[in-house]
Amino acid sequence: MFFVFEGPDGSGKSTQMALFAEWLRGRGLDVVLCRDPGSTALGEAIRQLLLNPAGAPIGRRSEMLLYMAARAQMVDEVIAPALAAGKAVVSDRYLLANLVYQGYGRGLDLETIRSIGVVATAGCLPDLSLVLDLPAAAAAARLQRPLDRMERESEQFREAVRAGYLELARQNPEGIRVIDAGRPVEVVHQDVRQAALAVLERADNSRASADRKRRP
DSSP: OEEEEESOTTSOHHHHHHHHHHHHHHTTOOEEEEESSOSSHHHHHHHHHHHOTTSOOOOHHHHHHHHHHHHHHHIIIIIHHHHHTTOEEEEEOOHHHHIIIIIIITOOOHHHHHHHHHHHHTTOOOSEEEEEEOOHHHHHHTOOSOOOTTTTSOHHHHHHHHHHHHHHHHHOTTTEEEEETTSOHHHHHHHHHHHHHHHHHHHHHHHHHHHHHHOO
């Protein structure tokens, strides 16, 4: 099973991922955590290029392709092997982030991003994306640290990103669930668990069916 946490910086992704991973482990699952971009030597190097506010200017197409390159490496080194071994993968961002940041935010064509994403991920897509939703100003107010290059974007850009998340969730309510991140941590966690239960139940039913077919 493959779960992705999405949403703006400041929405509580790290906290909710940690709680979710602990809950999955409590259900007997082996959990692999990763972040996009990152989680591999190449991915972390690309992450530094992308997020360093003092780095060289990056065009919007180059930016999108750099994210894709980091993701391709992460799929090959981390995600695909973990899934093949029967582990649960929980990622901080994935392809959906490209669609909203470079599509809705930067204005690149969504279908072009999707097409490149299919190549970059080798078709490895999440079972569920959980979007922690928070208004741009509220999310920014939570960041009590130096901001990276993407976090320094305008509120208009960040609101366009938020609108992208909400629109894509509206188009795909089964694969993308929006959760109000402005509430207490435990309340948000309860909603995350509830959203994930359907995926876990489908996986359990699939395994049970496969076991029945193997019986003599």
